[in-house]
Amino acid sequence: MIQAYWSGLLILGLSLLGCIQSSPSLPATTLETRAQQTRQFNNISETTLLTATIAVLQDLGYTIEESNKPLGIVTAAKRATVGNAGEKFALLALGVAAGVHTSVEHQQLIRVTVVTQATPARAHTHQIRATFQHEVWDTDGKRTRAEPIHRDSVYQDFFAKLSQAVFLEQTLA
Amino acid sequence: MKLRCIILCCCAGLLWGCLDPSHQAAHSENSLELRQLQTRAYDTTDRIKIARAIVATLQDLGFIIDRADMELGTISGTRLDGRTLKATVTLRLRGKRALVRLNVNRDHRTMTDPNLYQDFFIALDKSLFLVAMQVD
Numbered sequence: 001m002i003q004a005y006w007s008g009l010l011i012l013g014l015s016l017l018g019c020i021q022s023s024p025s026l027p028a029t030t031l032e033t034r035a036q037q038t039r040q041f042n043n044i045s046e047t048t049l050l051t052a053t054i055a056v057l058q059d060l061g062y063t064i065e066e067s068n069k070p071l072g073i074v075t076a077a078k079r080a081t082v083g084n085a086g087e088k089f090a091l092l093a094l095g096v097a098a099g100v101h102t103s104v105e106h107q108q109l110i111r112v113t114v115v116t117q118a119t120p121a122r123a124h125t126h127q128i129r130a131t132f133q134h135e136v137w138d139t140d141g142k143r144t145r146a147e148p149i150h151r152d153s154v155y156q157d158f159f160a161k162l163s164q165a166v167f168l169e170q171t172l173a
Numbered sequence: 174m175k176l177r178c179i180i181l182c183c184c185a186g187l188l189w190g191c192l193d194p195s196h197q198a199a200h201s202e203n204s205l206e207l208r209q210l211q212t213r214a215y216d217t218t219d220r221i222k223i224a225r226a227i228v229a230t231l232q233d234l235g236f237i238i239d240r241a242d243m244e245l246g247t248i249s250g251t252r253l254d255g256r257t258l259k260a261t262v263t264l265r266l267r268g269k270r271a272l273v274r275l276n277v278n279r280d281h282r283t284m285t286d287p288n289l290y291q292d293f294f295i296a297l298d299k300s301l302f303l304v305a306m307q308v309d
Binding site: 071 | 233250288293
């Protein structure tokens with residue numbers, strides 16, 4: 001009897017927990033993510049930083065969807081193929097050989113927003129924050145993923161290219 | 174017989190009106206409570222400062238900024254977390270206050286969960302260092 005009581009209570013507790021977890025919320029990004037997405041540039045105007053950002057995004061094959069200088073925003077998007085053709089062909093061939101329908105991730109749409117902000121304490125110092133996200137579709141055209149990109153190398157590569165572009169912009173100016 | 178036909182036609186007409194989904198194009202089930210939940214007033218008239226804080230807040234909450242129009246005071250963003258979440262923030266000056274309103278949609282349906290709106294305004298308050306007031 002007591003066991004049944006505790007079991008019932010446990011089930012009730014778990015279902016309540018389920019309710020709490022399923023409630024939608026907008027959690028702020030963690031400090032690690034913020035650090036991963038943010039860099040600081042000294043002795044540079046916001047315009048130069050935004051121009052350099054647009055140049056880098058163009059070099060990376062993005063199309064600029066939105067740019068707003070008063071608010072320091074650049075948003076861009078590009079379509080890209082997932083993985084290489086050989087791997088995908090091998091997986092699909094394996095599926096055919098096994099007699100099962102197989103689909104593999106095929107196309108993705110990557111979007112990025114870059115936002116600049118002046119650092120109040122220091123003149124001519126700006127913070128820049130980039131956020132990448134992607135949607136992925138398989139060979140059947142079904143969306144398999146819709147998520148933020150957290151891979152370190154993506155942000156490191158982007159900011160390395162941006163540093164070079166900023167240097168070029170400053171040299172040319 | 175004629176009267177029966179007329180009644181039947183009227184009933185059919187009424188039912189047709191109920192079934193026709195197009196009437197929802199200019200109709201919303203959003204209540205006054207939801208509007209209050211979506212709106213805050215800030216004691217500032219600095220539009221750029223508030224708009225920049227809104228952009229920073231949306232980005233910190235994982236949104237990509239789709240559009241920002243300072244002339245009309247609208248900023249829209251998209252957040253991907255398995256599904257697509259769309260947010261639109263409007264900014265209007267009223268006297269010495271700035272009214273900020275957030276709408277969140279998932280799969281083109283308005284989200285009515287208070288947590289979403291509270292999370293956004295808590296983050297925006299922190300970003301602005303201002304205390305928001307609820308608007309009636």
